Amino acid sequence: MDKRLPIEVRWHGRGGQGVVTASRILASAALKGGYYLQSLPDFGAERSGAPIAAYTRISESPVIDRGPVYEPDAVIVLDASLIGQVDVETGLVSDGTIIVNTANPDSPALKRLRLQPDQQLWTVDASQIAIELIKRNVPNTPILGVFSRSVPVLDIDTMSHAIDELMSETFPPNIVEANLQALRLGHDQAQKIEAGVSANV
Amino acid sequence: MTTTQKQAQKPSSGIKLPPPQAINGGEAVAYAMRQINPEVVAAYPITPQTFIIEKFSEFVADGIVGTEYINVESEHAAMSACVGATAAGGRAQTATSGPGLALMYEMLWVASGMRLPIVMHLCSRSFSAPLNILCDHSDVMGMRESSWPMLIGASPQEAYDQAVVMPTIAENKQVLLPSANVLDGFTVTHSVERVEVLPDEVVKEFTGEYEPDIWALEPGSTATFGTLDANDYYFEHKRQQVEAMKNSLEVVRTQLNAVGELTGRPMNLVEEYLLDDAEVALVVLGSSEGMVRAAVDEARAEGIKVGMLRIRLFRPFPVDDVRKALEGIGAVGVLDRAIAFGTPGNALMQDLATSTRTMPDRPLLMDFVYGLGGRATPKQLFRQAVDEVFKMNESRVEPDEPAYLGLK
Numbered sequence: 001m002d003k004r005l006p007i008e009v010r011w012h013g014r015g016g017q018g019v020v021t022a023s024r025i026l027a028s029a030a031l032k033g034g035y036y037l038q039s040l041p042d043f044g045a046e047r048s049g050a051p052i053a054a055y056t057r058i059s060e061s062p063v064i065d066r067g068p069v070y071e072p073d074a075v076i077v078l079d080a081s082l083i084g085q086v087d088v089e090t091g092l093v094s095d096g097t098i099i100v101n102t103a104n105p106d107s108p109a110l111k112r113l114r115l116q117p118d119q120q121l122w123t124v125d126a127s128q129i130a131i132e133l134i135k136r137n138v139p140n141t142p143i144l145g146v147f148s149r150s151v152p153v154l155d156i157d158t159m160s161h162a163i164d165e166l167m168s169e170t171f172p173p174n175i176v177e178a179n180l181q182a183l184r185l186g187h188d189q190a191q192k193i194e195a196g197v198s199a200n201v
Numbered sequence: 202m203t204t205t206q207k208q209a210q211k212p213s214s215g216i217k218l219p220p221p222q223a224i225n226g227g228e229a230v231a232y233a234m235r236q237i238n239p240e241v242v243a244a245y246p247i248t249p250q251t252f253i254i255e256k257f258s259e260f261v262a263d264g265i266v267g268t269e270y271i272n273v274e275s276e277h278a279a280m281s282a283c284v285g286a287t288a289a290g291g292r293a294q295t296a297t298s299g300p301g302l303a304l305m306y307e308m309l310w311v312a313s314g315m316r317l318p319i320v321m322h323l324c325s326r327s328f329s330a331p332l333n334i335l336c337d338h339s340d341v342m343g344m345r346e347s348s349w350p351m352l353i354g355a356s357p358q359e360a361y362d363q364a365v366v367m368p369t370i371a372e373n374k375q376v377l378l379p380s381a382n383v384l385d386g387f388t389v390t391h392s393v394e395r396v397e398v399l400p401d402e403v404v405k406e407f408t409g410e411y412e413p414d415i416w417a418l419e420p421g422s423t424a425t426f427g428t429l430d431a432n433d434y435y436f437e438h439k440r441q442q443v444e445a446m447k448n449s450l451e452v453v454r455t456q457l458n459a460v461g462e463l464t465g466r467p468m469n470l471v472e473e474y475l476l477d478d479a480e481v482a483l484v485v486l487g488s489s490e491g492m493v494r495a496a497v498d499e500a501r502a503e504g505i506k507v508g509m510l511r512i513r514l515f516r517p518f519p520v521d522d523v524r525k526a527l528e529g530i531g532a533v534g535v536l537d538r539a540i541a542f543g544t545p546g547n548a549l550m551q552d553l554a555t556s557t558r559t560m561p562d563r564p565l566l567m568d569f570v571y572g573l574g575g576r577a578t579p580k581q582l583f584r585q586a587v588d589e590v591f592k593m594n595e596s597r598v599e600p601d602e603p604a605y606l607g608l609k
Contacts (some may be wrong), residue, residue: 065495
């Protein structure tokens with residue numbers, strides 16, 4: 001038994017940022033890790049730029065809850081401009097982890113997060129990594145790198161295999177390779193923010 | 202433990218299974234359709250059915266399935282094309298949701314009246330207006346009297362397993378009726394989960410070929426389909442459909458057992474959970490069963506003897522199986538995910554009331570409407586239903602009106 005499981009993840013982002021794909025990659029990685037999994041988009045009429053959510057569940061037994069995640073163990077925010085507009089931290093468990101894609105770990109947006117003492121905040125400039133390597137602002141694969149570091153359920157190699165397999169179905173090898181590099185860079189550049197102060201760990 | 206909670210047992214057939222996949226319910230159905238390789242698939246895209254036909258048309262475009270895929274101009278045309286293809290001797294399938302099913306409605310009856318074993322995958326969705334693309338069972342209930350056997354699954358895995366079994370039910374010579382594989386819109390169609398699939402050749406062998414006795418394009422055939430049948434034999438033809446529906450029940454049971462042997466995942470007409478010593482129970486259809494079971498577990502932990510009955514075979518309604526499962530239960534909460542406006546009871550409530558009315562100690566019944574238009578129904582709301590049914594069992598007074606779970 002893995003004491004960290006089951007875990008529930010809630011994703012926040014905007015249409016076009018790859019929220020649903022990221023959730024799905026995480027679920028595929030969970031399958032590779034030998035777990036039961038679920039990836040579920042929050043259902044609405046998705047439009048490019050509109051706030052959207054998705055959920056991932058990873059468990060050692062079959063997942064029976066097919067509803068929204070109300071009490072996530074981890075929250076992943078692909079667009080920091082959602083903080084304040086969407087209640088991203090709502091329901092986060094008292095020792096949960098929140099990961100935010102931002103260029104500025106000292107940004108006022110992060111200060112608006114109402115975090116409890118044992119909740120962890122991690123940041124990464126996933127958009128910059130994506131633009132540099134993938135040539136498009138799809139911050140989802142770098143943020144998965146942060147996830148594998150801050151929520152150590154699935155290691156970076158398992159995540160890498162899942163991205164390779166899932167993206168190879170639709171993308172040419174150079175795009176897949178760029179995403180794999182983005183994953184590792186996200187993992188390496190992740191910063192844990194201690195009590196509102198950024199600290200590279 | 203019920204089927205979906207159970208880890209797959211080793212298939213008694215001893216077949217070597219491909220590795221499990223992380224796919225959603227729609228893709229799981231498309232996967233089964235590829236393995237079945239029908240002669241014709243005719244469909245019109247509609248949310249939340251879209252995954253099925255997107256994936257399946259990819260298979261067609263990639264040349265890995267030999268099906269003639271017809272991208273028709275409407276759902277009425279989709280079902281019409283399936284009617285034509287099946288009458289001509291081919292195996293045909295389609296998929297739709299909510300409003301698409303409504304547009305097909307005329308042809309549902311044409312398909313069953315002509316006794317054409319078409320398979321439809323229905324991804325349940327509400328009816329407009331107001332516009333809503335999410336799950337409830339309004340469409341399911343809208344076709345419940347059209348002489349189609351209907352199976353309702355609870356997970357992507359079951360959507361796949363049922364998709365494999367459907368043609369063998371529809372095409373059975375004692376049945377010859379179009380049949381529906383129902384999967385809940387979004388909660389099953391869009392939920393990516395671990396799905397175990399059978400090898401292609403096993404599905405191919407299990408589903409075989411469609412071999413009709415009578416078909417329109419048979420050389421020398423004088424058969425005619427859907428001809429004028431006014432007041433001379435129309436009545437008799439409808440009476441024959443009654444028999445075909447009755448026959449289908451045992452065929453479904455046999456075929457579910459047969460596919461369960463192959464997969465190691467038993468499937469039954471009704472799935473029971475902790476009913477043996479239960480005093481009260483909830484009855485449910487489809488993918489909400491997980492949260493109902495969680496509510497049952499929670500109530501059990503507090504000493505309430507409650508169980509759950511999930512009805513998989515919705516049409517023909519498995520009256521004997523339901524009665525047997527509910528024997529000795531004092532009070533039952535019926536979970537309806539659609540409103541039957543102006544009727545004395547919503548659809549599942551009507552079925553339960555009719556099925557149990559002649560039981561010597563029939564359980565008291567209470568109706569709950571939940572989850573309309575995709576409203577999430579978490580465990581606490583089903584727990585609330587358990588408590589209300591428990592109270593009814595003590596007071597022994599049945600309410601006239603349904604309760605509405607999670608209504609703002």
